[in-house]
Amino acid sequence: MNERVIQMLAEGTVDTVYMTLVSTLFGYIIGLPVGVILTVSDKDGIKPNAVLYRILDVIINIMRSIPFLILLILLIPFTRFLVGKSYGTTATIVPLTISAAPYIARMVESSLKEVSPGVIEAARSMGASNWTIVFRVLLVEAKTSLIVGATITLGTILGYSAMAGTVGGGGLGDIAIRYGYNRWQTDIMLITVALLVILFQIFQMIGMKIASALDHRK
Amino acid sequence: MSVIEVKHLSKTFQQKDLKVDALSDINLSIEKGDIYGIIGMSGAGKSTLVRCLNFLERPSDGQVLIDGQDLGALDEKQLRAQRMKIAMIFQNFNLLMQKNAVDNIIFPLQIQGKPRKEARQRAKELLETVGLADKAKSYPSQLSGGQQQRVAIARALACDPSILLCDEATSALDPQTTESILNLLKEINEKMGITIVIITHQMSVIQKICNRVAIIENGHLVEHGNVVDIFNHPKSRAARELILRDATGGGTASFGENAQVDEIREGQKLRIVYSANSAFEPVIANMILQFGHPVNILRANTKNVGGVAKGDMLLQLPDDRELRFKMEDYLKEKGLEIEEVDDDE
Ligand SMILES: Nc1ncnc2c1ncn2[C@@H]1O[C@H](COP(=O)(O)OP(=O)(O)OP(=O)(O)O)[C@@H](O)[C@H]1O
Ligand SMILES: [Mg+2]
Numbered sequence: 001m002n003e004r005v006i007q008m009l010a011e012g013t014v015d016t017v018y019m020t021l022v023s024t025l026f027g028y029i030i031g032l033p034v035g036v037i038l039t040v041s042d043k044d045g046i047k048p049n050a051v052l053y054r055i056l057d058v059i060i061n062i063m064r065s066i067p068f069l070i071l072l073i074l075l076i077p078f079t080r081f082l083v084g085k086s087y088g089t090t091a092t093i094v095p096l097t098i099s100a101a102p103y104i105a106r107m108v109e110s111s112l113k114e115v116s117p118g119v120i121e122a123a124r125s126m127g128a129s130n131w132t133i134v135f136r137v138l139l140v141e142a143k144t145s146l147i148v149g150a151t152i153t154l155g156t157i158l159g160y161s162a163m164a165g166t167v168g169g170g171g172l173g174d175i176a177i178r179y180g181y182n183r184w185q186t187d188i189m190l191i192t193v194a195l196l197v198i199l200f201q202i203f204q205m206i207g208m209k210i211a212s213a214l215d216h217r218k
Numbered sequence: 219m220s221v222i223e224v225k226h227l228s229k230t231f232q233q234k235d236l237k238v239d240a241l242s243d244i245n246l247s248i249e250k251g252d253i254y255g256i257i258g259m260s261g262a263g264k265s266t267l268v269r270c271l272n273f274l275e276r277p278s279d280g281q282v283l284i285d286g287q288d289l290g291a292l293d294e295k296q297l298r299a300q301r302m303k304i305a306m307i308f309q310n311f312n313l314l315m316q317k318n319a320v321d322n323i324i325f326p327l328q329i330q331g332k333p334r335k336e337a338r339q340r341a342k343e344l345l346e347t348v349g350l351a352d353k354a355k356s357y358p359s360q361l362s363g364g365q366q367q368r369v370a371i372a373r374a375l376a377c378d379p380s381i382l383l384c385d386e387a388t389s390a391l392d393p394q395t396t397e398s399i400l401n402l403l404k405e406i407n408e409k410m411g412i413t414i415v416i417i418t419h420q421m422s423v424i425q426k427i428c429n430r431v432a433i434i435e436n437g438h439l440v441e442h443g444n445v446v447d448i449f450n451h452p453k454s455r456a457a458r459e460l461i462l463r464d465a466t467g468g469g470t471a472s473f474g475e476n477a478q479v480d481e482i483r484e485g486q487k488l489r490i491v492y493s494a495n496s497a498f499e500p501v502i503a504n505m506i507l508q509f510g511h512p513v514n515i516l517r518a519n520t521k522n523v524g525g526v527a528k529g530d531m532l533l534q535l536p537d538d539r540e541l542r543f544k545m546e547d548y549l550k551e552k553g554l555e556i557e558e559v560d561d562d563e
Contacts, residue, residue: 122312122370124274126326126377127301136328141316216357217315 016171027100035108089170151207227280255428305374364395
């Protein structure tokens with residue numbers, strides 16, 4: 001294997017990590033507040049609002065039911081408007097973020113709902129406002145579960161980023177398609193797959209380590 | 219002025235088409251320094267009532283006045299400020315699982331906006347008060363139930379409340395731990411002058427530390443007054459049931475208890491109350507000797523307090539009517555208060 005290929009694989013790995021991390025970050029910037037609003041406005045939440053909950057619920061369900069590849073294509077005009085082009089790593093971050101956000105919102109919602117109602121009640125009995133409950137009780141008590149959720153999300157987005165490679169998204173997925181599929185260079189394809197597996201393992205390991213280090217429930 | 223005054227309080231829960239009247243027209247007044255017990259069977263409405271006292275639950279009707287202030291007249295912000303003066307502890311402790319003992323106690327002080335250093339200092343003092351100075355850095359999962367409840371009590375005291383509400387605070391604890399938590403509550407009441415409201419389904423808890431008690435049944439307040447009066451002369455069926463059921467402090471119905479009830483179906487049952495002036499002498503033994511006929515002691519719950527017997531006893535007398543009346547007279551003569559207990563209770 002020549003140096004050019006190694007160079008390419010290294011760049012591909014960096015691109016993939018970049019896309020995955022940045023998309024997850026943006027995904028959380030949108031998904032975390034939405035997840036909080038879902039939890040708060042649900043009928044057992046601290047400030048129930050049936051209409052708001054229903055609207056968010058429907059939007060999330062619709063977005064999550066669109067297959068990622070279709071979303072990628074549907075978003076091309078929007079991506080072009082935002083980044084100036086519709087291919088390459090930075091452009092891929094747009095559809096990745098948009099498909100991750102509703103997924104993240106659901107993850108956050110389910111983590112926050114694990115917080116015991118008794119603890120919330122105790123905080124209310126101390127005169128805590130809803131803001132205090134969200135920032136000092138819900139998010140703090142659920143932190144381990146939130147981090148586990150983020151780890152799972154990271155793995156999912158890593159997979160999606162590879163998928164985006166099929167339409168010129170850059171990164172390892174892109175390399176796998178170009179060399180493995182279009183040029184029948186199976187060895188390069190296998191190496192990219194191995195690299196993806198290793199990245200996935202590293203993300204999972206780090207995420208779970210952090211989660212268990214921060215958990216004081218046992 | 220009463221510290222807590224409840225006027226015509228009702229609470230109805232609407233569940234789909236089903237309406238549940240959890241509380242109906244409750245009237246209560248709790249005075250400063252009281253340890254006020256609220257007792258009733260499961261589902262009677264105790265938790266709902268105590269949650270109405272700090273408006274965690276808004277009553278459907280009626281008023282709650284704290285130091286004369288009508289909670290219903292307060293806006294959200296004023297209500298939150300008022301709640302800081304009404305602390306609460308729970309059956310399941312409800313500590314923040316991701317914070318250690320000190321940080322749990324600091325939490326309400328943070329809500330109040332106290333400076334971090336001052337809050338930490340106060341938390342340390344409170345841990346000392348509840349006897350857990352060495353557990354400051356422990357997380358709830360590393361503490362026993364009793365220790366967790368102590369942390370919860372320290373947390374409740376952090377904001378210098380004038381009232382402490384306890385919803386089944388000892389129900390998840392074993393008898394020894396219950397005893398120690400009750401002693402702590404009593405100490406808090408005496409030393410800090412905090413008015414305490416205790417919700418329980420165990421008469422033994424009421425007997426141990428409360429001075430006054432209210433009995434609720436199916437959302438109605440059926441009897442209230444001094445603990446001694448109600449314990450010695452219960453008027454309502456619910457009160458008698460609670461007193462009789464709570465045999466040895468356990469309280470919760472178990473297989474053993476049911477078996478006992480079955481055994482004592484026949485024969486007149488008699489409850490003897492040792493009030494203040496009954497001497498601690500073997501009255502029952504003497505009675506048996508005198509009449510030459512055995513009686514069945516179904517339960518005894520007496521204590522020798524400075525030579526004076528306190529508590530009560532449940533006897534099963536012989537079927538023979540004449541003998542029974544003689545025995546009852548004998549007991550009355552000895553200065554005991556007696557009360558016939560119906561079999562169907
Ligand atoms: N949020 C609610 N929605 C509907 N019904 C409720 C609600 N909370 C309580 N209830 C009903 O109100 C009644 C009183 O409940 P509550 O929890 O006050 O009883 P309790 O005396 O505390 O019982 P326990 O000893 O089991 O704790 C019950 O019939 C219960 O089902
Ligand atoms: Mg209850």
